[in-house]
Amino acid sequence: MTSKTSLEEPIPVAVDAMGGDHAPDVVIQGACEAQDRYGDLLRPILVGDQQKLEEKLKSFGKNDELEIVHAAQQVAMDESGAGSFRKKRDSSLAVATRLVRDGSAKGVFSAGNTGAMVASSLLNIGRIAGVSRPALATLIPTSRPSQPWVILLDVGATAECKALNLYQYAILGELYARALLKLEQPRVGLLNIGEESSKGTELAQEAHAMMQRRSAFIGNVEGQDILSGNADVVVTDGFSGNVMLKFAESVWPFLGAVVREEIGSNLQSKLGALMLKPSFKRLKTRMDYSEYGGAPLLGVNGISIVGHGRSDAKAVRNGIRFAAQLVRSGLNDAIRTELQREEEGEVVNS
Secondary structure, eight states: OOOOSOTTSOEEEEEETTOSTTTTHHHHHHHHHHHHHHTTTEEEEEEEOHHHHHHHHHHTTOTTTSEEEEOSBOOOTTSOHHHHHHHOTTBHHHHHHHHHHHTSOSEEEEOSOHHHHHHHIIIIIOBOTTOSSOEEEEEEEEEETTEEEEEEEOSSSOSSOOHHHHHHHHHHHHHHHHHHSOOSSOOEEEEOSSSSTTOSOHHHHHHHHHHTTSTTEEEEEOTHHHHTTSOSEEEOOHHHHHHHHHHHHHHHHHHHHHHHHHHTTOHHHHHHHHHHHHHHHHHHHHHOGGGTOSEEEETBSSEEEEOOTTOOHHHHHHHHHHHHHHHHHTHHHHHHHHHHHHHTTOOOOO
């Protein structure tokens, strides 16, 4: 893949303007906000029905400020990922990922169909040499102020994994933690039902044995270790990771509903809640997926950010910014270098 833009110039990010529950309105609004706030760092490229996008931009008063690339089709949220790739070659997702493949964009963001985004990224952009399967990586908040985030992967790209996939996820997660969280020595754990190496399935035991080659590997971790921050990176298969992610996303709405119910019971509770309002606000911010805007699909030969289907303008804005940030971080170059070391058989344990 050839580059047409230096890192000193604004990073072009292709935006699937037709993807998401509230597209194209909130996607356009988020792209406009990204351009207004971070225009010296990034350049959004809207991909979708040109006439619709031009009309929406005009209503926002942004007629000529954002580039539009026409795509005649769009992928619905309930379509098959691989099926949509075969049947809709001119979808906004397919066109957006081809812009990255051809070098017209360095990153892509979509809040649309996750399966279709993974398929389009994998088949259009391709994998980094040596990567067996890509992985979606997300941030989970922890209880430690000194270590507010843990990276969980895979959360949905590959439901059924082999030991090699999990081993490579450990590498991808470690490098991602260095780039994003600025950790020199991230602690990588394998999600399991016990700390002992003999615990879990045959797959988990085989992956554990492979991961011992990595100095960053701290062994098996259990579910309670995630929120407590006992690891910086937690590796699992896409099925388990997606279930855990969906559960984590449900925690804040559940707690909010329970707290509101309890507060409404008497005046004393209402007065206490008023005093704690700033703390509640900070907690909500820590639980808010829109702060980063999406999860990167690690292992593809370009930066691909998968946003939540319910993304609002803030999430879209931050997802576009996040794509540009990861381009500048040199993450994919670090992945290529490390996998080359693996291929050459260099010792990685210290």
